[in-house]
Amino acid sequence: MKRGFLAKQKRKPVNAQIPIEEQLAKLVLSNTVEPMNKSASSEKIIDPHKSKSTAQSSAFSNLSGCLLYVNFRAKEPLPVKLPIGDVDKSLPENYKTGKPLWTEVPAETTDTREGICATTVPPQRNGETLADNPDNWSECIFLSRRLKYKIISTPGFPAPVPRPPNVRHRLGPSAFGTGMFATCDIKMGELVMSERPLLVTSGGIPSLYTPPPGDPKPTAAQIIQATIQEYERLLEYSVSRMLPENRAAFFKLHNAHTKDGSGPILGRIRTNAIGITIDTYEQKDLGSVRYGAVFNEISYINHSCVPNVSPKFSALSFSSRVRAIRDIKQGEEILISYCKPEVSTAERQAELKPYDFQCTCHSCSDPSSDAVLWKILTSPLAVERLDCKHRLMCAESWIAEIERKGWYHLEVYGTHLSIAAMCAKVLKKFDVYHKYENIYEAWTEGMYGESRRIL
C-alpha cells in the first residue's frame, strides 16, 4: 500500500475518549455500505478475464462525491468521506492558515523526491498557447514528485491525444442539465472522443492541517473543515496556473457542493471529477495511482446505472478515451456510471447522494432489478458444472438477458462471451465461436481500451 492509496479500513473499538485519528476512522465506519449479499462472495465467481480487469472496473467510479481525507501522519492513511449537505462549517478554535506544504515542479523535472507538488503535464514552456498545442495541458497536484518524472520520462510521451476519424459527439441540453450526445451511429468498441484533463488531483485529500500544540482539542469535523480550507489554497494555486481558456472552462462546470465547506474549486472537483488510474511504465516502482480528473467535455457526461461508454485513462497521451461498450445510435445520450456496477440499487443511490440527484434509470426504477442482477452476477457458477453443449446454451441465454437489461458494463458479460466462444470451439461450431469472439474483442476494446482475444 503506497502513500495516497486508500487503505483497507480496520474496525476499531469506539469510545468517547478515542484520539482524533480513531474518531476519523469511526466516521468511515458509519459510512460503510454492506455488501449486497454477504452470504455469497463475488470472489468465488469464476471469471476468466477478471484478473486482467479488476482495476478497470474502478474506471466507472467518479470520485467527485467521495474524495477522501488521507492522513499521512497515521501509520496507514485513514479514509473519511467528506461532508455533504448543509453541515456545521466551524473551524478549530485557533485555526490559522499555515505555510504551503507543496512545491512547484519545473517543466522538465528530474526531481524524484516524495512530496506534494503542483505541476503541468505535459511540460509547458513559457508563452506556449493552445495554438501551439491543441492537445492541451493538464494542471496536476501529485502526491509524489516522482510521478511527474516517471510520466514524462516514459518512452513516447506525450503521445498525441487520439481522435476518431470524424467528430462523434456534441454537448447539448439533457434531462440532467447539459449532457453529451452521439452525432452518428457508434459501434461497440469504437472511440467516441478523447480529451486531456483540465485538472488532475489526488484521489484523497492529504493531511494539510495539524492543530498547534496546546490548542483546545478540535473535533474530527473541525479538522476536516480546516483540511478542506488548506486544500482549497493548493487548488487555487493550481487553477491560477491554467491557461485562461482552461480556467474559464473549469469555472463553467456545475458545483453541487456549496453548503458543506468545500471551496468553489474543490466543490467543482467533487461534482465533476472522474476517477482515473495513472499507469506509468515502471509499474513495480509506482504501481497504479488513483487520481481524480476534471475535463472540459467528459465532465459533462451524465450518469446512468446502465451506461453506454467507458472512459479509460492513458498516461502515455495523458488523456481519457471514451469508448462505446455497446452500439450507440445517433442522437442517443452518452452516459457513464458514477458508481460501482455490481451493487444493489440502495448502494448505488447511497454512492450517488453527494451528486445531489436521484437516478431514475430503468435499473433504479425496477424493483426486481436487484434480484436479477444478483442472479446474473452468480450465473457463471451455475454454468460451470454443465457439459459443453448445455454450458453454451446457458451462456447464450445469460448473454441475451444481460443485453436485454443493457448491462454491458458488467464484467460477467465478458465472462459469458468467453464461455460461449470456448464451448462453441470445443463443439466445432466455428461460426458461433467467431460470432462471440468478435463481440468479445469489440467489447473489451470498449470496456478496457484494448481489444483482447479469448484465451
Ligand SMILES: [Zn+2]
Ligand atoms: Zn440508476
